[in-house]
Amino acid sequence: MGPGGVQTGLSPGGIFFRMATVRELDAKGGPDVGTGWRAGLLALGAAAAIAAAGVAPAADPERRIDALLSQMTLDEKVGQLNLVSHGPPLRWDDIREGKAGALINFNSAAEIARAQSLARESRLKIPPLFGLDVLHGFRTQFPVPLAEAAAFNPRLSRLAAEWAAREAAHIGVQWTYAPMADLSRDVRWGRIVEGFGEDPHLGQVLTAARVEGFHAGGLTTGVKHFAGYGAAEGGRDYDTTLIPMPEFRDTYLPPFRAALGAGTMTVMAGFNALNGVPNTANPWLLTEVLRGEWGFEGFVTSDWAGIHELLAHGVARDGAEAARKALLAGVDMDMMGQLYVRHLPDEVRAGRVPESAVDEAVRRVLRVKMRLGLFERPDIDPARVDAAFPTPEARRAAREVARETFVLLRNQGDVLPITAATRAIAVVGPLADAPRDQLGPHAARGHAQDSVSIAEGLRRRAEAAGIGYRFAPGCDLFCTRTDGFAAAVAAARDADIVFAVVGEPQDHSGEAASRVDLALANRQPELLDALLATGKPVVLLLVAGRPLELGRFADRSAAIMTAWYPGTEAGTALAEVLFGDASPSGKLPVSYPRHTGQLPMAYNRLPTGRPTLPNNRFTLGYLDEQVSPLFPFGWGLSYTRFRLSEPMIARPRLGASDRLSIGVTVTNAGPRAGQEVVQLYTRDPVASRSRPLRELKAFEKIALEPGESRRLTLDVPVERLGFHLDDGTFVVEPGEIQVFLGTSSAADPVGSVEIVEELRLRPGERRAAALRSPL
Ligand code: BGC
Numbered sequence: 001m002g003p004g005g006v007q008t009g010l011s012p013g014g015i016f017f018r019m020a021t022v023r024e025l026d027a028k029g030g031p032d033v034g035t036g037w038r039a040g041l042l043a044l045g046a047a048a049a050i051a052a053a054g055v056a057p058a059a060d061p062e063r064r065i066d067a068l069l070s071q072m073t074l075d076e077k078v079g080q081l082n083l084v085s086h087g088p089p090l091r092w093d094d095i096r097e098g099k100a101g102a103l104i105n106f107n108s109a110a111e112i113a114r115a116q117s118l119a120r121e122s123r124l125k126i127p128p129l130f131g132l133d134v135l136h137g138f139r140t141q142f143p144v145p146l147a148e149a150a151a152f153n154p155r156l157s158r159l160a161a162e163w164a165a166r167e168a169a170h171i172g173v174q175w176t177y178a179p180m181a182d183l184s185r186d187v188r189w190g191r192i193v194e195g196f197g198e199d200p201h202l203g204q205v206l207t208a209a210r211v212e213g214f215h216a217g218g219l220t221t222g223v224k225h226f227a228g229y230g231a232a233e234g235g236r237d238y239d240t241t242l243i244p245m246p247e248f249r250d251t252y253l254p255p256f257r258a259a260l261g262a263g264t265m266t267v268m269a270g271f272n273a274l275n276g277v278p279n280t281a282n283p284w285l286l287t288e289v290l291r292g293e294w295g296f297e298g299f300v301t302s303d304w305a306g307i308h309e310l311l312a313h314g315v316a317r318d319g320a321e322a323a324r325k326a327l328l329a330g331v332d333m334d335m336m337g338q339l340y341v342r343h344l345p346d347e348v349r350a351g352r353v354p355e356s357a358v359d360e361a362v363r364r365v366l367r368v369k370m371r372l373g374l375f376e377r378p379d380i381d382p383a384r385v386d387a388a389f390p391t392p393e394a395r396r397a398a399r400e401v402a403r404e405t406f407v408l409l410r411n412q413g414d415v416l417p418i419t420a421a422t423r424a425i426a427v428v429g430p431l432a433d434a435p436r437d438q439l440g441p442h443a444a445r446g447h448a449q450d451s452v453s454i455a456e457g458l459r460r461r462a463e464a465a466g467i468g469y470r471f472a473p474g475c476d477l478f479c480t481r482t483d484g485f486a487a488a489v490a491a492a493r494d495a496d497i498v499f500a501v502v503g504e505p506q507d508h509s510g511e512a513a514s515r516v517d518l519a520l521a522n523r524q525p526e527l528l529d530a531l532l533a534t535g536k537p538v539v540l541l542l543v544a545g546r547p548l549e550l551g552r553f554a555d556r557s558a559a560i561m562t563a564w565y566p567g568t569e570a571g572t573a574l575a576e577v578l579f580g581d582a583s584p585s586g587k588l589p590v591s592y593p594r595h596t597g598q599l600p601m602a603y604n605r606l607p608t609g610r611p612t613l614p615n616n617r618f619t620l621g622y623l624d625e626q627v628s629p630l631f632p633f634g635w636g637l638s639y640t641r642f643r644l645s646e647p648m649i650a651r652p653r654l655g656a657s658d659r660l661s662i663g664v665t666v667t668n669a670g671p672r673a674g675q676e677v678v679q680l681y682t683r684d685p686v687a688s689r690s691r692p693l694r695e696l697k698a699f700e701k702i703a704l705e706p707g708e709s710r711r712l713t714l715d716v717p718v719e720r721l722g723f724h725l726d727d728g729t730f731v732v733e734p735g736e737i738q739v740f741l742g743t744s745s746a747a748d749p750v751g752s753v754e755i756v757e758e759l760r761l762r763p764g765e766r767r768a769a770a771l772r773s774p775l
Contacts, residue, residue: 165217188235457571
């Protein structure tokens with residue numbers, strides 16, 4: 001707290017100011033980038049960190065940077081651009097010699113403190129920045145990001161990120177390589193698990209929420225992988241991406257821009273080539289768009305050895321050329337390539353890279369360090385450990401988030417939730433007792449022994465309810481053997497309802513885990529057939545980082561719930577939902593395909609000249625499979641029933657600066673309390689280019705008691721109804737916009753509005769508005 005109890009923060013200029021001033025500035029439309037930066041800094045508690053050190057920065061950061069730069073040798077400058085991992089090739093002495101501006105994978109306070117004290121022995125004592133992949137938890141694991149997206153609840157995304165950051169910051173981590181803002185329409189891509197799915201609006205809302213949450217917990221963020229990485233051809237990780245420009249701007253870029261609006265200070269360039277130019281060497285993307293159009297003032301890091309990969313991409317002959325191209329394109333930091341330290345000094349001396357370009361990159365790195373208050377922050381206490389986690393509060397939060405991420409896809413005859421009349425349940429399947437796998441990929445310092453497994457959670461809850469419990473996994477984790485089947489079938493016969501926990505082990509999801517066949521792997525289908533043959537109702541509980549191909553089990557299972565990778569509290573959270581303590585409220589953040597061969601797919605696809613007609617072969621479709629998804633984007637059932645009624649569009653004619661506003665009454669017409677996600681979609685039916693069949697433009701999650709009704713208003717600025725042209729111009733065209741409201745992307749039409757005023761903005765002209773109001 002500042003004088004007089006007014007909360008203080010740091011302005012981008014490093015001057016203390018009152019919190020109210022931030023709002024005043026924002027209301028007046030202060031410097032556009034500053035809006036995000038200020039928000040980020042305030043949330044990050046930079047002021048708190050400085051207060052803890054007992055000093056305020058002496059001067060304006062830019063002047064301090066000038067002063068530092070004037071003292072730095074070329075090698076020291078390039079050292080600031082070097083991001084090195086714990087272990088080889090790092091020598092601890094590199095830190096003392098000022099050759100490691102940032103460090104990754106230091107995941108204990110003792111090691112961070114050791115590195116910090118070495119940096120204090122360096123000539124200029126510039127603190128390194130400590131980064132780690134903290135995606136969905138540090139020690140306490142929250143559901144994986146795709147799962148968290150299914151909650152359609154930005155408050156929970158913020159909460160999960162804040163907890164992850166708090167735990168990581170406790171041992172001295174300062175920077176997370178998150179959130180991943182890569183939209184993907186192809187669930188073969190294993191990394192879809194790290195993001196928010198296929199929708200740019202959901203992506204913007206959740207990416208911003210995650211940035212805010214990480215900042216609130218004390219980590220600065222590195223939004224990744226800029227950009228288009230999720231469109232890897234064939235769903236093959238690292239493969240090239242070919243994305244038409246209007247679609248790139250309309251669909252793939254907005255979540256990144258939202259991250260900037262929320263104050264992210266670093267951006268990671270993706271591994272992929274975009275339309276033939278690797279991101280790591282793409283000046284249009286990293287300089288023209290990111291810095292020119294969006295006004296980004298932070299720094300860009302490469303991905304792991306991404307600069308070196310320019311050789312394999314075929315755009316650099318050798319390491320020196322790769323380093324030169326990356327730096328001049330706008331990559332400030334070389335993650336684990338060692339090419340900047342090795343080649344940039346010579347490139348400068350040979351006159352192939354202007355020293356001013358190096359200075360500019362160093363300036364951006366130092367700017368972030370200063371704005372974070374690193375120069376004033378005391379070193380981490382080496383005695384700090386993460387063993388204090390997961391605390392009961394963190395577990396409670398992990399449970400709260402997980403509960404809302406489960407998507408009930410099918411519930412024949414209301415077989416769920418388990419009722420008091422149930423005599424016994426059987427829990428089977430390779431992922432029922434998989435305490436490591438339930439954490440999902442990139443589980444930072446998550447420990448399997450902290451996990452409540454699904455089997456354990458259901459056992460405890462069943463016993464508490466006086467319901468019998470049988471457990472037999474049926475097969476090993478990868479389900480390669482059948483010798484456990486008999487015990488699983490016996491357990492099923494003994495029970496009234498069977499929970500079959502199947503899916504993909506953690507290693508089958510995440511980076512470098514693309515798959516061509518999304519059917520349940522190995523002997524899992526045989527296990528399910530054997531369980532179904534008992535005649536008992538079989539509930540599929542899917543533990544996976546993406547939708548799977550369910551084949552015959554889609555119709556034969558009594559109920560299907562996707563639990564994703566729920567994290568440390570998987571068992572307790574799932575038990576609460578399966579036993580009806582809470583109603584499921586998750587919605588699919590990706591379309592659920594019937595067959596892997598349908599991929600890529602997304603609900604917000606463009607129309608064709610021959611829309612699908614049954615019994616007409618010469619329309620859009622496949623000969624051997626339906627063209628529609630098994631479950632659409634936004635789909636998810638509840639134990640209760642919601643009704644939407646009396647939709648009312650506030651104003652039918654809208655100017656470019658108006659808002660499309662629609663009221664609707666939501667009623668819980670069923671027997672239980674529950675939550676529903678009301679979703680508003682639009683379509684521009686006639687435009688200068690084909691526009692998507694539907695686009696999510698707003699959503700709201702609402703909790704209602706049985707019989708309760710509430711009136712909601714969903715609201716979309718007209719500017720968000722526009723789209724980009726080939727040359728990057730953004731247009732809102734006059735004409736009709738159709739409006740749909742519902743509880744999934746199969747929402748009902750509720751009318752239309754007419755836009756009566758054109759808006760046309762050249763690239764960059766949107767900058768101010770877009771950053772002030774990224775959503
Ligand atoms: C991944 C990044 C990650 C980095 C550091 C890379 O392989 O693509 O997402 O942040 O490694 O671990």
